[in-house]
Amino acid sequence: MTSALNPKLGGVLDMKPYNNRAWFMVLPVFLIVAFSAVLPLMTVVNYSVQDTFGNNEFFWNGIGWFKELLDPNSELGGRFIDAMGRNFIFSFLILAIEIPLGIAVALSMPRQGIGVSISLVLLALPLLIPWNVVGTIWQVFGRSDIGLMGWALTEIGVDYNYVSGVIAAWITIIMMDVWHWTSLVVLLCYAGLRAIPDAYYQAARIDGASRWAIFRAIQLPKMNRVLIIAVLLRFMDSFMIYTEPFVVTGGGPGNATTFISIDLVKIALGQFDLGKAAALSLVYNLIILTVCWVFYTIMTHFENAERRAQT
Amino acid sequence: MKSSRIVLFTYTLFLMLPIYWLVNMSLKTNVEITGPLTLYPQQPTLQNYVKIFTDSSWYMGYVNAVLYVLINTFISVVLALPAAYAFSRYRFVGDKHLFFWLLSNRMAPAAVFALPFFNLYQAVGLFDTVWAVALAHCLFNVPLAVWILEGFISGVPREIDETASIDGYSFPHFFGRIFIPLIANGIGVAAFFCFMFSWVELLLARTLTATNAKPISAIMTRTVSAAGMDWGLLAAAGVLTIIPGAVVIWFVRNYIAKGFALGRV
Numbered sequence: 001m002t003s004a005l006n007p008k009l010g011g012v013l014d015m016k017p018y019n020n021r022a023w024f025m026v027l028p029v030f031l032i033v034a035f036s037a038v039l040p041l042m043t044v045v046n047y048s049v050q051d052t053f054g055n056n057e058f059f060w061n062g063i064g065w066f067k068e069l070l071d072p073n074s075e076l077g078g079r080f081i082d083a084m085g086r087n088f089i090f091s092f093l094i095l096a097i098e099i100p101l102g103i104a105v106a107l108s109m110p111r112q113g114i115g116v117s118i119s120l121v122l123l124a125l126p127l128l129i130p131w132n133v134v135g136t137i138w139q140v141f142g143r144s145d146i147g148l149m150g151w152a153l154t155e156i157g158v159d160y161n162y163v164s165g166v167i168a169a170w171i172t173i174i175m176m177d178v179w180h181w182t183s184l185v186v187l188l189c190y191a192g193l194r195a196i197p198d199a200y201y202q203a204a205r206i207d208g209a210s211r212w213a214i215f216r217a218i219q220l221p222k223m224n225r226v227l228i229i230a231v232l233l234r235f236m237d238s239f240m241i242y243t244e245p246f247v248v249t250g251g252g253p254g255n256a257t258t259f260i261s262i263d264l265v266k267i268a269l270g271q272f273d274l275g276k277a278a279a280l281s282l283v284y285n286l287i288i289l290t291v292c293w294v295f296y297t298i299m300t301h302f303e304n305a306e307r308r309a310q311t
Numbered sequence: 312m313k314s315s316r317i318v319l320f321t322y323t324l325f326l327m328l329p330i331y332w333l334v335n336m337s338l339k340t341n342v343e344i345t346g347p348l349t350l351y352p353q354q355p356t357l358q359n360y361v362k363i364f365t366d367s368s369w370y371m372g373y374v375n376a377v378l379y380v381l382i383n384t385f386i387s388v389v390l391a392l393p394a395a396y397a398f399s400r401y402r403f404v405g406d407k408h409l410f411f412w413l414l415s416n417r418m419a420p421a422a423v424f425a426l427p428f429f430n431l432y433q434a435v436g437l438f439d440t441v442w443a444v445a446l447a448h449c450l451f452n453v454p455l456a457v458w459i460l461e462g463f464i465s466g467v468p469r470e471i472d473e474t475a476s477i478d479g480y481s482f483p484h485f486f487g488r489i490f491i492p493l494i495a496n497g498i499g500v501a502a503f504f505c506f507m508f509s510w511v512e513l514l515l516a517r518t519l520t521a522t523n524a525k526p527i528s529a530i531m532t533r534t535v536s537a538a539g540m541d542w543g544l545l546a547a548a549g550v551l552t553i554i555p556g557a558v559v560i561w562f563v564r565n566y567i568a569k570g571f572a573l574g575r576v
Contacts, residue, residue: 022401025393026409029453032390036450037416040427105322108315120564121557122323125330127571128556130528132513133549140336141329146542148332151348179326184571191568229572240420243513247532261422268426269518281423292418296411299575 047278065279083260091238102185109190123183135247138176166256169249185230192226232295337546344542359547372527382445384505387452395460413454425518443519452505462574463497500566
């Protein structure tokens with residue numbers, strides 16, 4: 001299946017030998033990831049069905065936490081559903097801005113010369129900055145007393161304060177994410193665009209195709225594959241975002257930018273409310289897993305179809 | 312062509328301005344920062360950087376971060392190499408499910424694992440050591456390395472393996488002497504991405520350390536003192552965390568997309 005994901009090797013797929021001894025090579029990875037993923041998740045499952053009043057005394061609570069979590073009228077459920085709503089709105093806005101913007105910038109990248117290397121390095125720079133430094137950069141940048149953006153906006157008369165204004169807080173966080181991650185979409189699209197042979201463009205020129213026609217008929221189809229990956233990665237990472245908004249707004253004003261991760265850490269490590277946190281973790285993880293599986297299936301189908309088209 | 316230059320220029324400017332502002336602030340004194348806004352340092356000073364390099368509670372943060380990042384990168388790449396080879400070359404029981412399971416761990420939210428990791432590493436006595444963070448980051452870096460390396464390995468024709476085995480090379484000899492040099496680029500890219508994702512992560516690193524192994528990113532969150540916020544110092548610490556990435560990025564610039572796409576481009 002793995003080389004099924006690689007269209008270049010489509011032809012040799014059938015010759016891939018079946019050999020269970022390959023498990024020995026996978027075993028170390030399996031063990032370390034199981035130690036890091038399965039073991040902790042078992043603790044989480046264990047906590048999720050219990051309640052505690054502290055002192056390490058636990059009581060069986062069955063599916064009580066899950067019932068509460070999924071009931072919008074309870075305190076915990078209300079919080080969870082609000083936070084999830086904010087997460088979905090955030091991810092949706094992020095994708096709606098970053099994908100088109102990323103495509104636009106990728107199309108405007110130079111095709112050869114030193115400019116390529118310089119643009120690649122400059123564009124990739126925000127991706128390599130520690131996430132809390134990204135938060136710090138925007139926290140400073142948006143302040144009206146010491147930050148360039150906040151100061152400039154205040155000077156031209158915009159009432160902008162991300163600490164007290166809900167809209168301003170959202171705009172700051174979305175701008176920050178666009179700043180931080182759009183380059184990922186650009187890099188992926190650019191890699192897709194580079195795979196287009198020059199002959200395609202020459203043919204289009206002879207046909208007198210418009211810029212838009214070239215985009216629709218040649219460039220977009222070639223970017224399909226990378227765009228799926230871009231949407232997957234951006235959705236996943238924006239859905240589990242924690243550090244950046246935590247540094248900038250701390251989830252405020254009020255709860256306006258409290259995403260699931262922020263709430264979860266608050267419940268788990270702030271209040272040590274283990275049962276609630278564990279139930280929330282499981283539901284949260286399940287959502288991620290489902291979305292991940294959907295994308296994975298689409299990705300695999302897509303690449304198999306492409307492989308069939310090539311042979 | 313002219314309009315595309317404008318798009319690229321505007322976007323790059325948008326990316327660089329906040330970074331410039333951070334660098335700008337790191338070279339100012341706190342008096343100048345909190346005074347009237349200046350677009351460049353009027354009295355440039357290096358005192359913020361001097362403070363970081365002379366105070367061990369600051370520079371040890373960098374040492375800790377570099378230590379766990381290097382340990383993690385090493386573990387991830389060494390373990391991922393044979394696994395990626397197996398995924399690329401063989402079919403075996405549960406291969407597809409295992410591959411998906413690995414991906415799902417790359418996507419799992421760190422917030423879910425913060426509390427159980429805290430318990431786990433306290434129970435095994437590794438809490439507040441660089442090992443705890445290095446091992447915890449394996450959760451997403453090992454799968455990442457497997458996916459990236461699998462992409463690169465699948466680009467090497469299988470005939471090479473077969474020829475080597477016909478020529479009488481033993482498997483370890485073939486793997487170490489012939490195969491590893493062939494995918495040297497892939498190993499470099501995988502190492503770079505493990506380095507990077509371990510470097511940028513804060514939540515787990517902060518949760519698993521208390522005093523001895525605290526990384527710089529966690530120390531940075533505490534620049535508030537009685538005299539108020541030390542903005543210059545915060546900015547200088549931030550600038551220093553950007554530098555490692557900015558230096559190595561040049562070497563992997565042509566493979567960045569492939570790495571981010573988990574080897575799938």
